[in-house]
Amino acid sequence: MVAGEAGNLVAQIRRGVLPYCVLAMLREKEWYGFELVRAMADIDGMVTGEGTVYPLLARLRRQGLVETTWQESAAGPPRRYYRLAPAGQEALADFADSWRQLRDSVDELLSSPPEDPLPKPAPPAKGPGEQS
């Protein structure tokens, strides 16, 4: 490990959880491509660019985790709306469990040292005149 690697690691983690973040957003409502991409960019601070969300959405569709419908739009051409598929709901629930477990374990390690399983050596006996 090298100092400064943490930023790289966080970026990797962010990329790893990105699909599940998209699924989580679809839990609340249906989104069409453009607004979903903009919302992700606002919340997540993706580094590599909004354009990379579209291939991600296409892959989620191919995996059957999301479903899409085309809806007419007053503003222009029809829009593709995304919603969570049953398989996507399951995947999201599984991920949420795993994520919470991992998050809790890491938080615990970071906030306080783990309990020491070995007994500490006895402190040196106090001589006469020393205050305890």
Add this chain to the structure above:
Amino acid sequence: MIDHDDDQLVADYLRRLTAAASALPADRRSELIEEITAHIAEARTAGAADRDDPARVPDILERLGDPAYIVAAAADPFPGGQPASAPPPVPASVRNAVRLMYLGAAVSLITVIVDLATESITKSAMLSALKTGARQSGIALPTGSQFNSGFYATLALVSVLGLIGVGLWIFVARGSGNGRDWARVTGSVLFGLDTLALLIGPPDLGIRGPEATVTRIFVGVVWLIGLTAVMCLWRSDSSAFFKARRSP
């Protein structure tokens, strides 16, 4: 209001995206290009409508990101699992260059095999050329064994050089397929040397006849293969690929 500069920016961006996406399967490629095109149109409309946040086309395109990275995300087999440094897919121009270089290796190998197979023909042609030359200039002929050892030594040398050439073609092909700069530069330098060698030309040994013509045709074909491969390697899509592969 239609701003022609903005339209040009968008057209250029989509052109780069299409070029980078040439490595994707056709259905994914057209879908991606459609979606990005629709995104840009939506962003411009939304920007035109919102006076507080007018979306400038350069900003829209910058937020979208480099087409090479978008295509890399599309080719990524591990959803979200790969780091962003996952290599971008190989564009058609580089794939073609690699295929050409393997072809060049094959033709060079055939040349070596043919040279060895026809050595007796070459030998007698050289012998008669020598005799003619000796008669004209009055220089003494080498003895039979001197000629033989000289000829076979030359043949061995030429064959070894030929095989090294085959190896170099393959070496550069593999490096280029992996987007290595050294491969592209080495390939171009070798092509330059080959061109130089052709211009200077081999010494005229006075060998005539169909075998010499066939050899010249092979040499010309190999040179043309090299030229086409080098041209493919230095196209802009290829350069983008080599640049993307450069960063760790």
